[in-house]
Amino acid sequence: MSVVYPLLVALLVTGLAAYMRWRLPVYFIALLGALALTWVLGGHVATTLTLLVIGALAAVVLLVAPLRKSIISAPALRIFAKILPPLSETERVALEAGTVGFEGELFSGRPNWDMLFAQPKPELTADEQAFLDGPVEDVCRMTNDWEITHIRADLSPEIWDYIKRNKFFGMIVPKEYGGLSFTALANHKVIQKLASVSSVLSSTVGVPNSLGPAELLMHYGTKEQKDYYLPRLADGREVPCFGLTGPWAGSDATSIPDYGVVTRGEWNGEQVLGVKLTFDKRYITLAPVSTLIGLAFRMYDPDGLLGQTKDIGITLALVPRDTAGVDIGRRHFPLNSPFQNGPIHGREVFVPLSQLIGGPEFAGKGWQMLVECLSIGRSITLPSTASGGAKLAAVVTGSYARIRKQFGLSIGRFEGVEEALGRIAGHAYTISALAEASAAAVTRGELPAVPSTISKYHCTEMARQVGQDAMDIHGGKGIILGPRNYLGRAWQAAPIAITVEGANIMTRTLMIFGQGAILCHPWVLKEMKATQITDPRERLDTFDAALFGHIGMAISNAVRSFWMALTGSRFGAAPGDAYTRRYFRRLNRYSAALALVADSSMSLLGGKLKFKENLSGRLGDVLSHLYIASAVLKRFHDEGTPEADKPLLAWSFHNSCFEIEKAMSNALRNFPVRWAGYLLWILVFPLGRRAQYPSDRLSHKAASLLMTPNESRERMSRGVHTAPHANNPAGRIISYLEAVVLAEPVERKFVKALKNSDIEALDFAAQLDEGVREGWITDEERDLLRALREMTIDTIAVDDFDTEELRSAGYARFAALNSQAAANDSNPMLSSPATDTDIGRNIA
Template sequence: MSVVIPFLAVLLAGAFAAYHRLRLATWVAISAVVLAACWFLGAHPTATLVAAGIVAAVGALLLLPFLRKPLVTAPLLKFFRKVLPPLSQTERIALETGSVGFEGELFTGDPDWDKLLGYPKPMLTEEEQAFLDGPVEELCRMVDEWEINHVRADLPPAVWNFIKQHRFFGMIIPKEYGGLGFSALAHHKVIQKLASVSSVVSSTVGVPNSLGPGELLMHYGTEEQKRYYLPRLAVGEEIPCFALTGPFAGSDATSIPDYGIVCRGEWNGEQVLGVRLTFDKRYITLAPVATLIGLAFRMYDPDGLIGDRRDIGITLALMPRSTPGLEIGRRHFPLNSPFQNGPVRGKDVFLPLDQLIGGVDKAGLGWNMLNECLAVGRSITLPSTASGGTKWAAVVAGAYARIRKQFGLSIGRFEGVEEALARIGGKAYATSALSQATAAAVDRGDVPSVPSAIAKYHCTTMGREVAGDFMDIVGGKGIILGPRNIGGRAWQASPIAITVEGANIMTRSLLIFGQGAILCHPWVMKEMKAAQDPDHAAGLREFDRNLFGHIGFAISNAVRSFWFGITGAKIGKAPGDDYTRRYFRKLDRYSANLALMADVSMLLLGGKLKFKESLSGRLGDVLSHLYMASAMLKRYHDEGAPHSDRTLLAWAFHDSVHKIETALSAALRNFPIRPVGWLLWALVFPLGRRAVPPGDRLSHRVAALLMAPNEARDRLAQGVFLTPGPNNPGGRINSYLAKAIAAEPVERKFLKALKNSDIEALDFRSQLDEGVREGWITAEERAQLEELRELTLDAIMVDDFDTEELRSAGYRNLPDSERARREAA
């Protein structure tokens, strides 16, 4: 046994040094001390000397540069260049235009939680809060979903005018150009509230403030372009759209076939240098009403009129609606959600070069510009829309489930409905935290490429899932369309968000981990740059520095993964309070797991990793839920760690943790190199998987929280439109909750007495008369039950129509003879 002790001592010293990320020289020193102790305590002398020799050899080889560089670094650099995934120009641009925020910590295996908790709490200014309480609230009151979706298939003129008058289209435009100059947080809050009342209104307001002419001009436009267009955009004098997607270039925007040839042409009666454009775009939101079209195309200069390059690259231009040859097509009709959307086409359309965004100097830089602006725009509109919808669904479904009764019980008391309510409440908490976190990142000055993809994918996915659960709970109130409907339009619109700004399948399987593994990793990008340095000596020196940092990093994450696995992540220092400290420890564990899996995958699969989309998607899920759980904890502590929010936090956190372990286990079971997968399983799950989804008791508590007034429910409902009114059935239902609860004891008393009586009255009012006469209830209680019946009826009633009302205008306007022929057929 004494033969093993020196080697075990060195191994434990190495594990200790790796866990705490100590320098290699420190490990050598610690090993020397423990081996000296072994020698004096009587361990096997030969074994001790052999162990010391191994430590000395490793230490000399790795600590002495004149040995390390030729014997270790140079061969590894050669190998690294072979496995280095080839990056296309578009991939390189995508990586170089993003910045890294807290998501980078999640790839370290040892996140700096103090950095996260130290970020300032997101706060609105007084001006921004006043806008939410004033114009946004008033706009929500004006919205009539039935009129927008069924009667007009458009916003009413009064709503269009109100949006323009109050500069909703200019939220992101600086005040110096006539805009509101709002923060990303305010932008998020406005879209969230509008989405809770109408997805058509939120998308109409969201698009001009997202990726489009306004944002592109602010970042890249010439001063002349800014002075002319931004004030007009801010007040709605110009309505913008951006034409990127085409029939042969959807999510693969870099392959756009639309082109422009540099040439001379006529513009405003003068011969000028410009581009002659041919393009075919579709799915362009606001195109049917737009007066200013942003256009992405590939620019060519075959005659060398502006330089030496013939293929200049993707370029962006501004095209007035009046441009000769521009064709704004008829409207698309996206899943019965009539926001303005349609095709844009043109053949041999001439534009002068000063219509290029940023002028000639920015020609060919369109992909860089789009990547940076897309990361910012994608962080706000779609996540905020999902957040508004899920928060609204949580409070309205909770109220409906308490008011609606079947078999003598509120339907929310049935466990099957409780499960659906819990999913809605937990996901509403998660989407709210995630969407706010990405908005806060933008306000900190980040260009959050990876977080924006995470927020876009997961918020829209959870939004679709919540819409399904909501429809299950409200039943007929959701499937019967009409002015009283709740949920039906949201259900119809829910798949739309998953297809835009990068299809969700692509976002999950390619973008999140594909970008994150390189952009957020603390060493990989540095190694890639060193490996591609044309100065061999400088490249070798830089690669040497980063390589051994990376090796120590990888060993540390292997040790930390194993340690956290065998201890259940229950030991170790962590921030937070007594309640959240255990949550932070769990995230430490999964961060180490992610970093280990990323390193092994990139090392062994190299360039093939980009084609392993299932593996990439699963590791992307791990990263996403780590980021999402971090956002939840940040929100919880920003709110002052309210005890009443723990139920929602616990459900959402355990749901994310379960999904992290599910993704990790699927990645390991399907790892392309099976023996490596088995070894990684031993490090990641040494005692097997332990995380489980939220249990029944926790789901019961979430459902109960949604079905009764309380502080946590009120906090969850903040920022959504719940003002009761004739055009807001969801707000009315929510307003009935307190009265319905107050009437429940009286209702139970009355029904019990009625059941045990022999009265013959059959209708409700006659039964109430008997109840008062028999002394079961007082006159005041009778009035309370009548009010309960009225509000319950309003909560559950649906609409009906004459057949002619439901027929399309085109059918109604057919000549009588044609209608008769069709009826006969």
């Protein structure tokens, strides 16, 4: 027998063991048994004997724990501890603050899909559904977005009063403090619906229910703080804001220069120990109308009044608006979406230690508190806003594309428009599933650090694409602002969501993979923590277990990635039904590939990986789309695998596969260690990239779902405000679709008869009357076509204004300043034209 046969036997057994992840004793028994059988059957003696000896020696070294630890693990621990990049306090806190859910399985290379399906289907309580059907629906009907954004630059007094009285600001506050005690899922549903009518309204309600005093007080507040402030926050007596971002600290929040010095001062007529605060914050939502400021600052104790530590660290405090030294009131103007947002300043503002959130014992723990609450807020407000806007844009654009005709054909039937409409449908379906998944994670009690960044980044980016496609399809209807325009303000506001709660560029390149690679990896964090154990025996034992678990997983992922790529992921155990099982198999392949490349990146680059932001961003894209595809499949199964939704599921899934392979390809083509990049390419793409962007046929099916009344379109519209009324032009257009579809056969019959006739009537009404006389249509069909014409006119109509209506309230003052400057032109000493600052101040 050839010398090759024993080698093939050893290779096949090793590959099978790696793919199936057998334990080491099982592997060595199988390997040595197979080689022995090969010898008995006449295998090449020298080769077989050599492999048996090598296998036996490896078994002794690896299976005898003391020997393995002394020969392999102890030297590896010394090397690992030396090359391990130092973790900053910021990174350490961020890693320890979050929890790991199903996303951790995606780094394993062999996801446990039972864990995903074990998550309960997200459902609202009866009280939460009643709130959505009652107060939320009512306030949506009250909302006129044009009045808010153009005339008032604010919510109306009636809306402010309504949301306070109905405890919109207290959705997350427990009932014992007068709040509604809603789950994160209900919070998501409320923000989603509000966002479908006004981003100003959704922002105003969203911020107090995410990162802010209420969230922080619930988790860390003292009993006295909770008893006093939570009831006032719940019923709107206090309007909160939270000051974190400043001119010198944006995404790098830990570098805040705002400070508080421990000292004695007067508070409510008494001398007490407290902090004197100096701060300069900007971009603070609700600041202009807030009565209670949550403030992040660095706390110092130079005189040792609290102990030996001089630099105590980032601390959080509650500062009433009327505290002496607080300067608040002017507003920023965020891209024609004038939610209340502005700067806050303070110099030597004294507050007692009792105003520190959590009291003095939580001084210096502010960053940990913020990171934990940021993951909650980031999971809900912005993804929910994106979901509401995208779902509304999808159903109204589908209606518009069916109603609006060019060249005698609905514009949605043109392939170029159909392609954009298919993207809208697919992205809206994806955003909805992803936003709900992150909210459901919070509802389950998780602190989803990595899923929250995935959700925030991808929901807002996909929503921006939805907005662009919707604007392109609407054409002139979308760009002419006015009461009839339901897209323009949302399109103008899209960059706001991209920017706030962490700029998307930084989120993608630093946070998603940066946190995920350590926090979600089954072994890396355990290896890192092992180096911090002080007891030598325990440190070595812990590191040994993590190291060999890691090595085994890495070998397995190399084999799994290569085999599944070769076979097109056609084999292997997977959940789902006959339709979705193939999808889960593909995700198994991509999970193995991600884990393989992530391990290789961390091993080869070490601490330098954090500076390789392009690589980190691309691997973050792979992780993100694995999570997104999982969320979409979970949603599809939760809803009972509806047949009508299959085109949307398929579009979303194939788009994620395309993005995964594109990101992985770019990562490997630009891998910093070139030889490793080539080797990894062979293991990940032995047959090259195979995933394709969603096909034209699939886009056609997805687009058709939006342009036709059906159950899938109905599911898409759930959770957004579609009621047809004067304040909701989008709702009116959505409501027309069914009637328009019914009228189309009559319209085609009438147009065909009209073209073949010689009647002279030019007016549409006269043509209809002539059609009745000629017998082309009946009286009832004439009424149907008249109604169709009225609906079409309402659909395509845009607004116009007198010039004075468009001028801002500050125009008169601006004109007067420049008239005065012109009058003083003859004397340069008196000339003083309006400057940009003058205009800003006077208009404000």
